[in-house]
Amino acid sequence: MPKMTFIERDGNRKVVDAPLGMSVMEIARKGGVDIEGACEGSLACSTCHIIVEEGWLAKLKPASEDEEDMLDLAFGITKASRLGCQIVMTPELDGLVVRLPKEIRNLLEA
Ligand code: FES
Secondary structure (H helix, E strand, O other), X not given: XXXXXXXXXXXXXXXXXXXOOOEHHHHHHHOOOOOOOXXXXXXXOOOOEEEEOOOOHHHOOOOOHHHHHHHOOOOOOOOOEEEHHHOEOOHHXXXXXXXXXXXXXXXXXX
């Protein structure tokens, strides 16, 4: 079973099982990581914003234009920002490390 690591807002590193074919957003939720994913992966929010750790960005498929547009609405975006629902676990991504942004736009609290 592939694994991935989430660096939580308090700096804690959480290693979770990352089943192939699941999105990073789904993996986070399954592993008890605090990520909202309000639109359930339909590219209509940005509450699954994550920041990919160095070295991993090049291994990901580039973001689509729709993903880029949605990311523009997220707080605190960086060059390594992606939407967690758009990254699907593959064998090559075993060990992936992503960070939760400090600032989030939580639709349920907006
Ligand atoms: S869960 Fe809404 S864009 Fe990813």
